[in-house]
Amino acid sequence: MPFSLLRYGLSSEPRIVPDFPPPPPLRDAYDVVIIGGGGHGVATAYYLAKRHGITNVAILEKGYLGGGNTARNTAVIRSNYLTPESVKFYIASVELFRGLSNEFDFNIMYSERGQLTLAHTDGAVRAFRQRAEVNRHLGARSEMLDRQQIKELVPRLNLDTPHQPVLAGLWHIDGATARHDAVAWGYARGAVARGVDFHPLTEAEDFLVEKNRVTAIKTNRGTIKCGCVVQAVAGASAILLNKLGIRAPIHTYPLQAMVTQPVKPFLTPLVSSSALHCYIQQTGRGEILIGGGSDPYPLYSSRATIDLKEGLLAHALEMFPFLANAKLMRQWAGITDMTPDYSPIMGLSPIDNYYLDAGWGTYGFKATPICGLTMAELIASGGKVPELIRPFSLDRFSRFHQINEMGATAASH
């Protein structure tokens, strides 16, 4: 039993050191204003404060800390993408994730379980092999498994799925999960402790722009002046960009997920199938977490639907037939900003002091640490785009230099 816990338990009136003090008053001006108090926003603030000593920073959050997609995502962490640009980026993210608990002094419960993605067609086998090759070439741990190896890894998985049996699998040893809320809390706690102001229930409503610079932000709690601005508002990226007249190819879709009542552990790796549009993992609490593809039409609503649930669970049962008797207890949705190439939009914008962290689609959580790190670097340098995020610039669409990750994001997220 860890010592700190023992000390806590045995003290008569345990001393509580708050992770977060009550919200401070909103000041008139900040050097850096981060719009969006989700994982990316607080991670950016954390690294600004910790690595660059920039602490005159406000995070504006319209709801509560980490209450958007940080709260709703299914916490898949992986780097087994297709393009070298993405693979390098996510490898850096995974590396940061591994050290976060100790860096934060706050357990994010990083759990390296490995991720298995099933291929049911020869096309998928080809695509997965290419991913495995790219991953290995760049240092991520991925390999192709045949049916026998899959059987040994996940004995309870049904390989003879109807119509399209499993042919092979992409096994990503670095695949992991973590307590998603704790990642945002850890970053926010570290940022706030270093002097960053976190403002919940504070919505950025409009901008004052002079000479192609945002000089102030109108919020529901008053107007604040700003040195520069970072937008990190997954699910509302296009809405905010519209206010500034910035065009970006973002279409917004709900993404649903669901969870069963807790049962005793039977599944360690994260298992997904792109052909079945379904991924399954068992949480640390014993719940079976099931997710799939986005809703078929654009929408800004986090309502649940039955249509998606029906298809998704039918596919879940193809993979694990005995889950027929497991009981669903919650179904929810996040709002995802999809780009044409399934890669994010990061870096500079047409407005001089306005930085973008947008278009995070269904893969934002796993990039939280590296996004925070690189965005902080971008801000601290006054606009020098770090090498790692240069490929994700907004102007790649007008330059036709997309980073296509469609195949590598489908259903695995």
Next chain:
Amino acid sequence: MNAPPLPPARLPAPWGKLIDRAQPVRFSFEGRTIDGLLGDTIASALLANGHWLLSRSFKYHRPRGPLSLAGQDANTLVQLPEEANILADLHPASPGLLVTGQNYNGSLDRDRDAILNHFSRLMPVGFYYRAFFKPRGIWKHWEPFIRKKAGLGQLDLDFRPRYHDKAYLFTDVAVIGSGPAGLAAALAAAEAGAKVLLIEQETTLGGSLNWARFGASGLDAEKSRPLIGQVAAHPNIRCLANATCNAWFADNFLPVISGARLYKVRARQCILAVGAFDQPVIFRNNDLPGILLTSAAQRLMRLHAVAPGKRAAILTGNDDGYLAALDLLEAGIPVAAVIDMRPENDPHAAPIRQTISQKGVRVIPGAAIHEAIPGGPHSRIAAIDVRRILEPPHPKGTLAPQGERLACDTLLMSAGYMPAWQLPCQAGGKLHYDDTRARFALTGLPETLTLAGSVNGLFSLPNTLADGEAAGKRAAAALQSGNTDTATPPPPPPEPPVNTPWPIFPHPKGKEFIDYDEDLQIRDITNATRYGYRDIQLVKRFSTLGMGPLQGRQSALAAARLVAEATGRTLTETGIATARPPFMPEKLAHIAGRAFTPYRHSAMHRRHLEAGAQFMPAGAWLRPAYYGKPAARERLIQEEAAAVRTGVGLIDVSTLGGLEIRGPDAVELLERTYTFAFAKQPIGRSRYALMTAEDGVIIDDGVCCRLGQNHFYLTATTGGVDRVYRSLTKWNAQWRLDVDIANVSAAWAAVNLAGPRSREVLAKVSRDLDLSPQGFPYLAVRAGLVAEIPARLIRVGFVGELGYEIHIPARYGEHLWDALMQAGAPLGIRPFGVESQRLLRLEKGHVIVTQDTDGMTHPAEAGMGWAIGRKKPYFTGKRSIQILEAQPPLRKLVGFTLPRGGPVPLEGQLILDERNHITGAITSCGDSGTLGKIIGLAWCAPSQSAIGTQLPIRCESAPGGRLLAEVVALPFYDPDNKRQEL
């Protein structure tokens, strides 16, 4: 050693509306035989036999007995051999059932993990965030240990799904809940002419009419019970009992689970008469077996004739506790006292206090319970410590320092009610806290939805009935006029408040449970706010409040009160966590339903089976990959390919998409949606058709045959045809063109008869076609009879030989196959599959869209610039292609060869440059028997694309990790195209 069960506790008739005393039901619990009755739930039978310990709590493994007896808490979760987490208070007892407890270590009675109860101080809220990770890497070792303790029941990993199905129902008015409000609503709507569907979760209609007392006389419910019969007999009402409406989805789309069926109900109007959740009082040890909600005890007695105990006390904040006391007295159970949290001078309380005092029951007003004291058999409560509630300036919930100990084995408690908010909130309802009545009320519901009864804040029977009736009339009127405002009834007569504003009594030693399912005590919630998790959503996420198996039905209100108090906000500001579907836990099988896996077989599928084909999926289709035994796969593929190169082969290409494009604007549509030019395409000729998206990326290809001035037959890829069809119909509508587009993929079967001797074979089965090279040249399209079947023939050459694609009505597929195989038999005709076709086309350098192209490929970099009509004013993707072609190319698709004998590179392996950077990947690769070498297509850097360049292929099994291939000109085979144009 297990404690002996308590003596049986059945009450005499008329107690027990649901049980049939003549029909015993025997099952086992934890290995012991339980004798129940038909109509019992597992829980009621266990309680009738004196088994009050039903489960162990999630975290501390505390002994737990029934709480709500209405399926609203995890206290009754038990295990069946093939199903975990069974709600014993809802699941019927049936003969032979093998029931066990779950989440224990040892036995349910002697759970070794119960020691955790004594270490709860070491598990403060969120403790796992502060522990187990130092030094770095140690979490990896803690995690498996902690995971093992997680979860509740055990899934049966060998379980095979059983039959479940779905049905649609349509109704004018759906009424959810058949308590008094629901019955009155259904009847009123039906009387007004509406078709009504009444949905009841329990096995019989009536809801609280079956068990609640409503008034001191005990006759009120009986007076209203005839409603049940009226509703059941009404011709306009369909009743679904034992059916749970598990969510509200947009536009009154209601999933209703009943038995093995999921009904998907569409209702024009919906009335939610879903009731309210009885709320526990929060004090130390409020979770001991023997402490249950007031309504639970009433249900137990009235529905199942089980006495809750031998000597009961009641803790209440409204009249309902007194009514329950009257029920207990009627059942012959002594009542030690009614402890009323309302002050002594509460004017609303006076009449009922007088009534109960006259019965000789002691009333203790202005008091609550400091702690419940364990010590009874089966971990039951033995006594309670009753203390006076101190008035301000004492903090809320402070009790007098001294109290009185009352012996009792049963405590009924109620702090009031929480409207069943889940469905209303899913429909857009908002919860507002009404301070004067200390309760949440719902507002902001859609026009098509009405609340009725206790979910609407009405508890007296006359008010509930009137509210239901008004709701029914309103819904029926809305059906007629669409106007829901016409029948606004007068407000109901006022009722005394039913909720206790602060039913929370902290104890220095804790264990006052807010959330039973998650083992959360008062200090867990308040400490969460002290740690800075002040928003209710953060409290939830940090403490796991409401995240248990039943999602916090009993904890939401009390937790909101605590958080509001701790953070200085109102309850409305504080709110509660979002109510997501489903309402009750639902089996995946119910939602999945019958597992339909759509698949398609071509018209010749049986012939492939007979010929021993090995199949591969292609979208929904199955296509022959090759013919013969898998062991001989490589040889068979080479033989099939050789047959096509040297003689004749036959492949089923029915899965190709087929589209009929007809109308005055047919040419215009094709010109705009495909890259090539079609305006001048002669009738009777085919032309390659390439489709790009707005960003210039190749998305499909096919062959476009001009059958008439305004009539084209267009093929598309097997996997792409549906998308092409959707896209064409969309553009046709958006551009307001006059084109008729029909997806005829399934109407036509097709084969490709290919090889130098194909003409001879075709000649044998056709009599009205001029097959001469002049009469039917390469790329020509003809109509004629093949084996007496009217056919469309196209001379195309995907495999690079003389060949005919023969399209015929699908029903004649087998006949065509047989005729061609028979005609070709003397020439050694051989059926060939997708694998050899891929090899043949690779030899010919033909690209397969989606195999050799990816989501970024534009025509020029794939060497398909020739397929673009440059003079057209517009086609989808034109602007992008122009921009892309003006830029320096980023990559190139090239052909490469390797000598046979070494490792064969695999599709997906990478092309590297001299700095080891990835420049591309292999998209197709095969061993060409015809050419005697390994051939393939790969993406590479433009600088690597010159003929003769050595391409390094990443290959871990090759010496040095690299293979070197040579870039060669395409096509590999027959570069002058002589063979296909024979």
